[in-house]
Amino acid sequence: MSLMRSMLLAASQNEWLRDRAAHYPFVRRTVSRFMPGETLEDALGSAQVLRGKKIGTVFTHLGENIQDRSEAQQVTQHYLEVLDRIRERGLQAEISVKLTQLGLDLSPDLCFQHLKLIVERARKESIVWVDMEASNYVDPTLDLYRRALVEHSNVGVCLQAYLHRTAEDLARLLPMRPSIRLVKGAYNEPPEIAFPRKQDVDENYFELGKRMLQAKKANSCVRAAFGTHDVVLIRRLDRFAAAEGFAKRDFEIQMLYGIQRAEQERLAREGCTSIVLVAYGSYWYPWFVRRLAERPANLWFMIRNVFAA
Numbered sequence: 001m002s003l004m005r006s007m008l009l010a011a012s013q014n015e016w017l018r019d020r021a022a023h024y025p026f027v028r029r030t031v032s033r034f035m036p037g038e039t040l041e042d043a044l045g046s047a048q049v050l051r052g053k054k055i056g057t058v059f060t061h062l063g064e065n066i067q068d069r070s071e072a073q074q075v076t077q078h079y080l081e082v083l084d085r086i087r088e089r090g091l092q093a094e095i096s097v098k099l100t101q102l103g104l105d106l107s108p109d110l111c112f113q114h115l116k117l118i119v120e121r122a123r124k125e126s127i128v129w130v131d132m133e134a135s136n137y138v139d140p141t142l143d144l145y146r147r148a149l150v151e152h153s154n155v156g157v158c159l160q161a162y163l164h165r166t167a168e169d170l171a172r173l174l175p176m177r178p179s180i181r182l183v184k185g186a187y188n189e190p191p192e193i194a195f196p197r198k199q200d201v202d203e204n205y206f207e208l209g210k211r212m213l214q215a216k217k218a219n220s221c222v223r224a225a226f227g228t229h230d231v232v233l234i235r236r237l238d239r240f241a242a243a244e245g246f247a248k249r250d251f252e253i254q255m256l257y258g259i260q261r262a263e264q265e266r267l268a269r270e271g272c273t274s275i276v277l278v279a280y281g282s283y284w285y286p287w288f289v290r291r292l293a294e295r296p297a298n299l300w301f302m303i304r305n306v307f308a309a
Ligand SMILES: Cc1cc2nc3c(=O)[nH]c(=O)nc-3n(C[C@H](O)[C@H](O)[C@H](O)COP(=O)(O)OP(=O)(O)OC[C@H]3O[C@@H](n4cnc5c(N)ncnc54)[C@H](O)[C@@H]3O)c2cc1C
Pocket: 130, 131, 132, 133, 158, 160, 183, 184, 185, 186, 187, 227, 228, 229, 230, 231, 254, 255, 256, 259, 260, 277, 290, 291, 292, 294, 295, 298
């Protein structure tokens, strides 16, 4: 892992920096590249624009590691409201939640009750996605995911290709007909836990992706979604999907708002399922710094913003 990436990922956990970052206009200008605004209304507005381009949306309200029961309840309540708003506006939209935002650090049972309420409020044909956080949360996240999936089929989970364990996790989930969003992984993990070389992560991603598509073909994976901006990987998986006889709309790519916009639109024009994850909320600091770590060139973009009017 590059030194710059490690430093940025360490900075994403730093409370002192978090408290100060929001006060600098150049930081806020850079953040606006990755999120349409802090409010739900901003996020709903961007979904409407994306819809015009045949791009679907997944909303995520930023926040993690909540330490207080009432806060976890408020987040749950907020997501219930989001689901109502999606329905009212007839939007092609889903949501993605972090379990530590629903109270996982306080009590797995409490967190499960919150997740259950949310999944029950969502339309049956839309998925509630569960994000994957740092490696110490993988077991509790998968435990709660399995519990939820036994009761409701409209729940999906994120798996991270940088983890050595993911092939096994995928194999254990497939008999349950899961929905999976595969990503590379965004946290600072040691080499015993995650592949340190990008090349190995990419290869593992491709292998896992192929397995997901084969499982989808065999009807043992409900949604096989690829959460990546890596155009080379997308092309490789697209070719594999075509060779397996998949219709274009069954090839699903999810990207983050503001990243690879031309590719998001190209995929939608080709008839693939192209979805953009729109994040909003005031607790953007750790999420934003992870975006910088993914592409340190973004730092230059931020530095240019220091001098922008
Ligand atoms: C929909 C979605 C959901 C996600 N959910 C999770 C999750 O639950 N848990 C988790 O650990 N991670 C999650 N991630 C983040 C993921 O793990 C990666 O850190 C992130 O997607 C970057 O990896 P990449 O696959 O795009 O490939 P990379 O090899 O990192 O990037 C490929 C190319 O994409 C472009 N790019 C990538 N990132 C950026 C960026 N930040 N800014 C500008 N350009 C960029 C660059 O051109 C780069 O060359 C999610 C990502 C997406 C798209």
